[in-house]
Amino acid sequence: xxxxxxxxxxxxxxxxxxxxxxxxxxxxxxxxxxxxxxxxxxxxxxxxxxxxxxxxxxxxxxxxxxxxxxxxxxxxxxxxxxxxxxxxxxxxxxxxxxxxxxxxxxxxxxxxxxxxxxxxxxxxxxxxxxxxxxxxxxxxxxxxxxxxxxxxxxxxxxxxxxxxxxxxxxxxxxxxxxxxxxxxxxxxxxxxxxxxxxxxxxxxxxxxxxxxxxxxxxxxxxxxxxxxxxxxxxxxxxxxxxxxxxxxxxxxxxxxxxxxxxxxxxxxxxxxxxxxxxxxxxxxxxxxxxxxxxxxxxxxxxxxxxxxxxxxxxxxxxxxxxxxxxxxxxx
Ligand code: PBG
Numbered sequence: 301x302x303x304x305x306x307x308x309x310x311x312x313x314x315x316x317x318x319x320x321x322x323x324x325x326x327x328x329x330x331x332x333x334x335x336x337x338x339x340x341x342x343x344x345x346x347x348x349x350x351x352x353x354x355x356x357x358x359x360x361x362x363x364x365x366x367x368x369x370x371x372x373x374x375x376x377x378x379x380x381x382x383x384x385x386x387x388x389x390x391x392x393x394x395x396x397x398x399x400x401x402x403x404x405x406x407x408x409x410x411x412x413x414x415x416x417x418x419x420x421x422x423x424x425x426x427x428x429x430x431x432x433x434x435x436x437x438x439x440x441x442x443x444x445x446x447x448x449x450x451x452x453x454x455x456x457x458x459x460x461x462x463x464x465x466x467x468x469x470x471x472x473x474x475x476x477x478x479x480x481x482x483x484x485x486x487x488x489x490x491x492x493x494x495x496x497x498x499x500x501x502x503x504x505x506x507x508x509x510x511x512x513x514x515x516x517x518x519x520x521x522x523x524x525x526x527x528x529x530x531x532x533x534x535x536x537x538x539x540x541x542x543x544x545x546x547x548x549x550x551x552x553x554x555x556x557x558x559x560x561x562x563x564x565x566x567x568x569x570x571x572x573x574x575x576x577x578x579x580x581x582x583x584x585x586x587x588x589x590x591x592x593x594x595x596x597x598x599x600x601x602x603x604x605x606x607x608x609x610x611x612x613x614x615x616x617x618x619x620x621x622x623x624x625x626x627x628x629x630x631x
Pocket of ligand 1: 417419421466467501502576577579
């Protein structure tokens with residue numbers, strides 16, 4: 301029987317790890333990574349987070365230790381989520397967040413860069429990201445923006461390098477920028493949660509921060525977070541944030557939204573960050589626990605996808621392992 305000859309066209313550049321490494325346009329580096337940190341005022345011992353292997357909600361002291369461990373792994377950029385002991389609906393007390401940042405900066409100074417999440421969802425008794433009207437049927441945009449801009453100045457004053465508003469109110473980036481500038485914090489940057497979708501994949505995070513919406517009125521975040529069905533709104537919101545003064549534009553979740561990362565990257569010269577969120581992370585962990593995939597390789601594969609789609613910055617709960625995994629996993 302005659303055997304046809306089909307010449308190799310693409311397979312020669314897949315022959316071994318050497319040539320695969322040489323020819324891959326995506327080169328990951330742990331230097332692009334940000335590690336999220338949770339700090340809870342109400343606890344004396346760190347607690348685990350359901351589904352988020354390797355991540356704990358810390359006390360201030362244990363968080364200092366976590367940062368130190370990350371520095372040893374080459375990770376020097378962090379995103380802090382402060383969880384206050386008291387839930388309120390107004391007259392919020394931001395002193396724990398400010399104290400925490402101050403302490404962290406006192407210990408580590410310029411050795412690290414730290415952004416602080418700015419949102420009210422871990423502060424409010426109803427779990428929404430801002431202030432609700434009396435009937436709990438609406439989230440009040442302007443009132444919330446006023447509170448968030450004030451909060452941002454307290455964090456900047458405490459030493460935060462960057463403010464990361466995740467509330468999704470309209471106009472908050474401009475308001476925060478103006479207030480920071482007016483108070484002399486021109487050097488403090490803003491990483492806007494520019495395209496933040498209303499997603500099922502924040503579940504483990506809400507557990508960690510006690511921040512799931514539980515109001516009898518407004519039941520979910522769909523009136524302020526983006527619809528997964530509307531990329532136009534995502535791009536318009538992100539480009540609006542850029543105009544208002546955001547220094548970094550974030551897309552979140554990340555792995556399910558690489559189309560948004562790619563399209564945003566085409567329309568902006570600002571750095572784009574992709575936040576591989578808690579539920580996305582936990583999904584990999586759950587599959588790994590079932591023996592259905594290789595944990596390390598799966599995380600690295602997602603990171604490659606994020607960078608390939610245009611992300612300059614990756615926010616991952618496994619940042620501490622990034623250097624080791626990137627080096628060890630052969631491509
Ligand atoms: C607060 C906030 C959330 C996340 C970051 N900031 C949760 C939410 O909007 O409900 C999610 C992060 C994650 O899931 O890893 N608004």
